[in-house]
Amino acid sequence: MFKGRDIISIKDFSKEEILHILDVAEEMFPIAEGRKKSNLLNGYIMGSLFFEPSTRTRLSFEAAMKRLGGDVIGFAMPTTTSIQKGETLADTIRTAESYCDVIVMRHPKEGSARMAAEFAKVPIINGGDGAGHHPTQCLLDLFTIRREKGQIEGNKIALLGDLKYGRTVHSLAYALALFKVEMVFISPPELQMPKEVVEECREMGAKITIKNELNGLEDIDVLYVTRIQKERFPDPEEYKKVAGSYRIDLKTLEKAKDDMIVMHPLPRVDEISPEVDKTKHAAYFRQTFNGVPVRMALLALVLGVVE
Ligand code: NCD
DSSP states (O other), rough: TTTTOOOOOGGGHHHHHHHHHHHHHHHHHHHHSSSEEEEEEEEOEEEEEESSSOOOHHHHHHHHHTTTOOOOEESOOGGGGGGTTTTTTTHHHHHHTTTEOOOOOOOOOOOOOOHHHHOOOOOOEEEETTTSSHEEEEEHHHHHHHHHHHHHHOOOEEESSSSOOOHHHHHHHHHHHHTTTTEEEOGGGGGOHHHHHHHHHHHHHHHEEEESSSSTTTOEEEEEEOOGGGGGOOOOHHHHHTTTOOOOOOOHHTTTTTTTTEESSSSSSSBBBBGGEEEEEEEHHHHHHHHHHHHHHHHHTTTTOOO
């Protein structure tokens, strides 16, 4: 079902397929923690091509591969490669695929992962394409919600922040729509969720409220906070207008449900005050860890080592 498949957009997966990935990730959990040893991917090589900065996505993919006994080649800075000499993305992918069994790539251009998948024979896993998609983050976000709240259905989930340029919230909104949860999109007016995402999610049966103010958190079960994607603003003046316009601190959380969790794909800039870290609400570092078992599951599935 998954062998040889590309992971480009969460929209390419059914709810059943998503749940299967999460179940495999659950089995990988003790290996991700280092409590159980595994050689499942011994002899396999993952190509890690990062054309854009990354900490969690790249490191957790590498950790996932290595904890399963596999190997990793790649680059974290395209400036050290022949791209610097003018080589095309197509030629870079063709070269990389001749050295490895699966490619994880992150690129600033929307659609780049889909394009790479068209000419690569090995599976391409999209680690983020511009403001487009971030399917593996989405899967680890779903995995986190299910682990923390017991299930995905039935939760009221608020997505807060840069909903315009944030690829993690685009992917997550589509996935949550499959689970028919209630969603609240909270952002400054300039950074609202793209219309097509809202419309499509509504057509899928999601109940969505759109707000420009950070209030009414009383009945929220999951608050998913995002950073303003400064690097995607065409005009720095536009960024200045919205910078620092929302922040979660102890005061914001006063009225929240006792068991509301705060998630964030990270990196954070100033949108979650560090004082929140030690509260029972903070789930973002556990969320970061969950990237390892989820990416283990994806690698093992697309390489056909587990079904
Ligand atoms: C996110 C990304 O790269 O889209 N980070 C991540 O993968 N954990 C979020 C962000 O950069 O704000």
